[in-house]
Amino acid sequence: xxxxxxxxxxxxxxxxxxxxxxxxxxxxxxxxxxxxxxxxxxxxxxxxxxxxxxxxxxxxxxxxxxxxxxxxxxxxxxxxxxxxxxxxxxxxxxxxxxxxxxxxxxxxxxxxxx
Amino acid sequence: xxxxxxxxxxxxxxxxxxxxxxxxxxxxxxxxxxxxxxxxxxxxxxxxxxxxxxxxxxxxxxxxxxxxxxxxxxxxxxxxxxxxxxxxxxxxxxxxxxxxxxxxxxxxxxx
Numbered sequence: 001x002x003x004x005x006x007x008x009x010x011x012x013x014x015x016x017x018x019x020x021x022x023x024x025x026x027x028x029x030x031x032x033x034x035x036x037x038x039x040x041x042x043x044x045x046x047x048x049x050x051x052x053x054x055x056x057x058x059x060x061x062x063x064x065x066x067x068x069x070x071x072x073x074x075x076x077x078x079x080x081x082x083x084x085x086x087x088x089x090x091x092x093x094x095x096x097x098x099x100x101x102x103x104x105x106x107x108x109x110x111x112x113x114x
Numbered sequence: 115x116x117x118x119x120x121x122x123x124x125x126x127x128x129x130x131x132x133x134x135x136x137x138x139x140x141x142x143x144x145x146x147x148x149x150x151x152x153x154x155x156x157x158x159x160x161x162x163x164x165x166x167x168x169x170x171x172x173x174x175x176x177x178x179x180x181x182x183x184x185x186x187x188x189x190x191x192x193x194x195x196x197x198x199x200x201x202x203x204x205x206x207x208x209x210x211x212x213x214x215x216x217x218x219x220x221x222x223x224x225x
């Protein structure tokens with residue numbers, strides 16, 4: 001079946017621009033996660049949704065980062081006034097149950113801020 | 115807080131060699147442990163998992179045993195193939211359901 005999809009796959013933004021990254025989870029998956037993966041590092045947790053409720057946003061690095069999942073399916077991660085340190089791969093994952101269950105990852109969006 | 119430390123790479127092996135990638139963790143309580151694999155150009159895929167002490171996860175010839183006494187979850191494979199070339203991530207999901215990943219180990223298998 002269809003896996004987790006993310007768009008765009010690549011995004012180049014000029015410093016100060018706003019960007020929006022989209023995640024389509026596996027149909028019916030309750031939980032959705034966003035991670036940030038810097039080059040040569042493992043994914044770092046950003047935020048977690050259960051259905052439409054954002055239950056944990058403790059990993060968001062600043063108030064420039066905002067995520068939503070208004071209908072409990074598709075999610076958007078928005079970064080305002082991008083900075084060079086925001087350059088990374090942003091991964092989305094979904095899970096059929098709560099966050100203790102295994103997660104299924106999308107291919108990621110590589111963001112480069114110039 | 116919870117954390118995972120895994121063997122630094124890169125690791126280069128010849129086909130049919132034995133593979134070990136070390137992973138140790140620090141956690142309170144009883145975390146679940148995972149190995150994820152990332153093939154070139156693809157997303158992270160779950161390779162195997164173990165949810166309690168002494169459990170052995172296995173998949174595609176890979177194995178890892180949850181050792182609480184040594185807080186380890188080392189990945190092993192008896193005979194690697196070129197197609198196993200990828201980046202391998204050890205991860206844990208703790209009691210507060212906070213998934214933590216290691217930095218990843220790049221494996222290259224040469225024919």
